Amino acid sequence: MTLRNSETDSIRPGQVKEITSLSNPIIKDIKALSQKKNREESGTFLAEGLKLVVDAIDAGWTIRTLIYAKSAKGKPIVDTTAARTIASGGSVLEVSEKVLSSITRRDNPQMVVGLFEVRWKRLVDIRPKHDDTIVALDRVRDPGNLGTIIRTADAAGASAVILIGETTDPFSIETVRATMGSVFAVPVARASVAEFLKWKQGAGVEVIATHLKGSVDYRTADYRSRPTVLLMGNEQAGLPDELAEAADTRVRIPQQGLADSLNLAVATGIMLFEARRRLLALEPRA
Ligand code: SAM
Known part of the structure; x- marks a missing residue:
């Protein structure tokens, strides 16, 4: 058009x-x-x-x-x-x-x-450096979730968001609204599962998958040794085995109460701020 x-x-x-x-x-x-x-x-x-x-x-x-x-x-x-x-x-x-x-x-x-x-980052142009954190989202469906995640990734200092598979559009008015402007700050790339797995092999990253069956407490994962990719699952189905098994670690956020799982954007926020904990500080007071 x-x-x-x-x-x-x-x-x-x-x-x-x-x-x-x-x-x-x-x-x-x-x-x-x-x-x-x-x-x-x-x-x-x-x-x-x-x-x-x-x-x-x-x-x-x-x-x-x-x-x-x-x-x-x-x-x-x-x-x-x-x-x-x-x-x-x-x-x-x-x-x-x-x-x-x-x-x-x-x-x-x-x-x-x-x-x-519209501006997409090419996956091959994402070459993470040591302290970089990247969010990878499997088939994210909800525009509000995607917008909130892009905004949170920006606030936590993440360097990119990778959308894997069929996802909601980061450039829809609802998503852009929910990003509160962060869509202009955080590069967004898209990839098929195969493209993501190929990129992972050459990128020198630690892929930390979040999974309700993960056996590692997310607070004990290694976010320091290599650039980190936080791999998050679809809102309904979670991560498919192909992606979960390809990850270097599968972590879980401990929960109490009745809820089966956390909202995707909330879980991503918790992961981002844990992964970048050592890199974030309040401004020194004057
Ligand atoms: N029924 C889905 C399942 O079985 O995975 C629930 C998906 S949950 C709403 C969406 C995503 O948020 C999950 O795939 C995972 O990435 C993340 N997530 C939510 N709660 C989590 C938790 N307690 N620990 C780790 N990841 C979690």
């Missing part, structure tokens, strides 16, 4: 266009990005919120279109962001709040939305 280019409905780089109609074809194309196939075809995705858009541009992500509510016009930071978008070859749309609501599918939409180019 490409943004339309007819005489009346065109959106050209450098242009600021005012749109109030929900049936405008440009808006229809942007709304179509709610579907994965359209994001894949166009190589673009939406991110909501001024801070997030500014952070993404600062981090070097390519913005194709900045969309803001009329009421946000005139705010210095919005005007500067619009100027930066145009300077980098993008376009700017000034729209009604009704249009923003329909794009984001929210009653109280953010006043600013950015349409960015």
Whole structure:
């Protein structure tokens, strides 16, 4: 999918266009990005919120279109962001709040939305160094879980997230929302099981799988000797044997109570902060 280019409905780089109609074809194309196939075809995705858009541009992500509510016009930071978008070859749309609501599918939409180019890290380009921690997720299904994991990986200082098998899309609006901007900070790669296992062989990593049948307490695993990959299972099925058996260690987080297991994002958070415990410190007080 490409943004339309007819005489009346065109959106050209450098242009600021005012749109109030929900049936405008440009808006229809942007709304179509709610579907994965359209994001894949166009190589673009939406991110909501001024801070997030500014952070993404600062981090070097390519913005194709900045969309803001009329009421946000005139705010210095919005005007500067619009100027930066145009300077980098993008376009700017000034729209009604009704249009923003329909794009984001929210009653109280953010006043600013950015349409960015998708960016995947190639698995072969992930070459972990000694203190690196990487999260590998097997067939993660839930956008909220994936977004929370990317956000938590960012906060814990992890260097990448690898998505194994058929997973939910990290560039869906729900996932991006849940990352709170961390999707722009943490490289995300994708791989089949076979590709992941091949990469593991050459990457010099310690793969620590989390499993409800794991016999090692997660607090005693070796997170120091080599770069660490925390391998997490699917929300319903857990890790398949092929992945669990290929790991160097299978750990379990001890539990009490009735719950069979922890939520995937919670378990990943616990693992990340344990694996990186020695590397994380509060800022020294002034
Ligand atoms: N029914 C699934 C099973 O049998 O594995 C439950 C999956 S659990 C909701 C999703 C993932 O979170 C697991 O595959 C594992 O990676 C992690 N997890 C959840 N609780 C855990 C625990 N107590 N110890 C280790 N990993 C855990």
